Amino acid sequence: MSWQAVVEKTVTGLGYEVVGCERSAGGLLRVFIDKPLVGGQEPEQPVNVEDCERVTRQLRYVMEVEEIDYTRLEVSTPGLDRPLNNAGDYARFLGHEVEITLREAFQGRKKYRGVLVAAEGVAAEEDPATLAQRTDWRVIFSDGKAEQALDFALDEVRSAKLVPEINFKGRTPGKAGGAVAGKSAAKKNTGLAPQGSESADGAAAKPKASKKKSNAKSRQTDDKVDGGLDQ
Known part of the structure; x- marks a missing residue:
């Protein structure tokens, strides 16, 4: 079993979902987690430090059993600019402001924000x-x-992510909370990393589309949509 499969199985087994994971040349494993929808609704509480610690402990145990080599493990939330990796993510964040990057330019541009x-x-x-x-979606934007x-x-999408909405009076609209937990395989460090990411999905008002619109043509490509688990 690959290390990506081990991460996916372990995290989902604990009741969370894997938003992404990556492995650096130095042996650092980063895993980004979130809570799934509950009855089609956002969970009452976002991922916190305790959730990250729980996943970290279980991953360390499982990877030791599976003899997966690494030097440090870091588990955190996906951040305010949470990536959209699949149709489920698009459905979850319907009505939110996003930034998408197309694989091929359409009308002279690849990036659209709306x-x-x-x-x-x-x-x-x-x-x-x-x-x-x-598999078909729409973004309303202004020129x-x-x-x-x-x-x-x-x-047709190379990457997509939420556009962060910052509320300087306090908490970010929607779900907000930053948490990160990291441990070293060599030193068995149980302390938390000092910095963390936040995840948020503040609701944005849905504007009405005008009659004028652009339609991206379907294109054949051998690439896979970026933003999923590393293969």
């Missing part, structure tokens, strides 16, 4: 499980003069 909405003809109130199976709508398919 509000994520369901594709034309799809009700936003559609069952989340059904929405999570869709400085008027609102436009860009329709795109998931296989």
Whole structure:
């Protein structure tokens, strides 16, 4: 079993989801976790330090049993600019401001920033499980003069992430909380790393699309959508 498969199985077994994981040349393993939806709704409490510590302890135990070599393990939240890796993420953050980068330029640009909405003809109130199976989406953006709508398919996207919404009066709108836990395999360090990431998904008002819109054409590509687990 690969180390990615071990991480996925262990984290999901504890009731969390893996947003991403990476391994540096120096042996550092970084795992980003989140809590799944509960009955189609966001969990009451975001991932905190205790959650990261729990996952860290279990991962260290399992990787020792599986004889996976590493020097340090760091488990944290995905951050305010949480990546969108699959259709389930798109369905979860419907109505939020996102930034997408296309694999190929459309009308001279690859990056688009706007509000994520369901594709034309799809009700936003559609069952989340059904929405999570869709591959076509739309982002409403402004060109400085008027609102436009860009329709795109998931296989046209190189990367996508939430746009952080900062509330300087205190807590970030929606889910907010920073947590990180890291331990060294060599020194068996049980202390927490001093810095951490935050995850947030502040709701954004969904604007109405004007009649003027752009439609990204379907393209054949051998690449896979970035942002998932390292293979």
